[in-house]
Amino acid sequence: MITLDRLVNVLGGYGVRLCGRPEARSAWLRSVAMPDATDRHAAGDLLLAVGTASIAEAVRWAAASRATAVLVRPAGSGAEVERDAAELGDRHGVAVLLADPAVSWSQLAGVVYGLVLESRETASGRGPTDLFALADSLADVIGGAVTIEDRHSRVLAYSRSQQAGDPARLETILARRVPDRLRELFQERGVFARLAAADEPVFVPADAEHGLTGRMAVAARAGRELLGWVWVTCERPLTGAHLRALADGARTVALHLLRSRASADLERQVESDLVIRLLEGSSDAETVISRLGLAPQPMRVIAVRAHTPDRHAALLLAFEQATTGFGWSRPGRSALLGDTLYTILPAEQADGARQWITALHRELPAQVRVVAGIGAPAEVAELPAARQEADECLALHESAGPGAVPPAYDESWDDILLRRLRAAARTGRTPARGPVSTLMRHDTGHGTRFVATLRAWLMSQGDLALAAEQLGVHPNTVRNRLRKMDELVPLDLNDGRKRLAMIIMLAAVEDEPRH
Secondary structure, three states: OEEHHHHHHHHHHHOOEEEOOHHHHHOEEOOEEOOEOOEOOOOOOEEEOOOOOOHHHHHHHHHHOOOOEEEEOOOOOOHHHHHHHHHHHHHHOOEEEEOOOOOOHHHHHHHHHHHHHHOOOOOOOOOOOHHHHHHHHHHHHHOOOEEEEEOOOEEEEEOOOOOOOOHHHHHHHHHOEOOHHHHHHHHHOOHHHHHHHOOOOEEEOOEHHHOEOOEEEEEEEEOOEEEEEEEEEOOOOOOHHHHHHHHHHHHHHHHHHHHHHHHHHHHHHHHHHHHHHHHHOOOOHHHHHHHOOOOOOOEEEEEEEEEOOOHHHHHHHHHHHHOOOOHHHOOOEEEEEOOEEEEEEEOOOHHHHHHHHHHHHHOOOOOOEEEEEEOOOEOHHHHHHHHHHHHHHHHHHHOOOOOOOOOEHHHHHHHHHHHHHHHHHHOOOOOOOOHHHHHHHHHHHHOOOHHHHHHHHHHOOOOHHHHHHHHOOOHHHHHHHHHHHHHHOOOOOOOHHHHHHHHHHHHHHOOOOOO
């Protein structure tokens, strides 16, 4: 079950467009029908009008079968065709989706059936609802409580009956993932290692301290790839028909997870393409934002990098986590560009973006280090500039020490400016014979502290006592140094432009950031 809006967003990548009836986007689609010559009134929320190139006939078929929407491949194209389709749809109360004639019906049908029938919502955000039915079926056959998890120990589905459950299972379901203490227990006992290495089910003895009754677990895999696990509570190892039922159930779970992942990958591809268009500058940005399901409001661009010994794997994990769940159930929209994960997040305040980063980091393995930068609030047309801001803040965060808070451009623009100045100074673009350069050479050759004294005096706005306090000397020492500096090179400290230029020069050659 999905909304028409989500279907339109995904099919948009195949050249499908919705004509008229924008209010129908919120309608739920639970079934698909494809009429044939003997049955033109096949019932379904979405009708695939195979066998006709006439929009009028397709709309009549859909109206007769009480469909919410109809997908048709018209013989022609253009504004006039879309206008006629919108008028016919409004007249009969049917949303008309026009497909590109170059796209085959088999391709369209595969996408539609996969999305509507196999990509239904679950408690975890994405995955076939049939997993819950499968969990119930396994529980009935085996006589224990069943839990189905992905390879990151996140709960995908579970059986209804709680009679054979235990406190550990209840805690896992409520948290939507296996608690850390239980994961550590399973790792210590070698449960995960044994499941990853073989297809045979593993028995886990009871542990009263952790609220754990006995249970068996089996890996769900496609070929050699581990996709998840199936757990069932039991007092002793399963045998005979019960054991075969668990093994067969794991194979069925693997098929469901593969289908779910194929649908998820399709959505991720469409979402990524749209996000990249916005970040690189799109002439139809308002339309793209609408297709992404985002409201036209101030947004922030977040740039994220994930570091582990296998950097690419960490980044892919971060991208998978950022795009887990249906689009409309997630606050942001994400894309991978090079070695960076970019997310467009509706957020007025920087703390909202930091909370998103913290939540993302929490879902990744403990050894993954996440660095991030946050652009300033931006309107749709300003997103390319916000991406550059996020990139600069990301670089700032990467150079910061452990535990540093991800910087936001509107809060850290001064540090960004100083980084730019230092970059210019390193390329030799600062004056070689100005007052600051001369004083630096004198300090190097004679061991004086003229540059530090000048900086303290300028930053304290000429307050001798405050400058002396910063330097740890007497005010008269500051006064004497200023006199000697002026004898060495004219400072013109009464000239406001000269003072400003020296402040900029000092900032450009400063070795360490102020914060």
